Amino acid sequence: MVCACSATAMAERASGYCALFLAVLLVLSCCESGESEFAMMGQRKGINNTRPCDEIYVVREGETLQTIAERCGDPYIVEENPHIHDPDDVFPGLVIKITPYRDTY
Numbered sequence: 001m002v003c004a005c006s007a008t009a010m011a012e013r014a015s016g017y018c019a020l021f022l023a024v025l026l027v028l029s030c031c032e033s034g035e036s037e038f039a040m041m042g043q044r045k046g047i048n049n050t051r052p053c054d055e056i057y058v059v060r061e062g063e064t065l066q067t068i069a070e071r072c073g074d075p076y077i078v079e080e081n082p083h084i085h086d087p088d089d090v091f092p093g094l095v096i097k098i099t100p101y102r103d104t105y
Contacts, residue, residue: 059094073100 005013053072065087069075078087081096 053098053100055098057096057098059090059092059096061092063090063092065090068096068098072098074098075101 053068053074057068057072059068065077065084069077074080077096077098078084080099084090084094084096
């Protein structure tokens with residue numbers, strides 16, 4: 001059976017498939033950001049995140065040096081970052097050096 005479709009019908013069908021594809025991408029992107037929100041809520045509630053911190057760390061909104069030190073295992077953040085003059089003046093986007101500290105006993 002041969003389909004004698006006009007160019008307009010084929011374009012409408014292709015347009016419908018593109019719209020469906022974009023809707024699926026939109027739904028998937030919403031699900032992905034939801035997972036990040038759940039991870040942030042877990043961090044706020046004290047659930048330990050076992051992912052190690054990178055040596056170069058960018059401060060995110062709502063973080064303090066104490067929360068970063070606890071999460072990354074580096075109690076000497078202020079001493080290792082001479083550009084931090086006031087430990088209370090930490091803002092999102094601030095770049096700091098992290099050196100995880102490990103107990104040797």
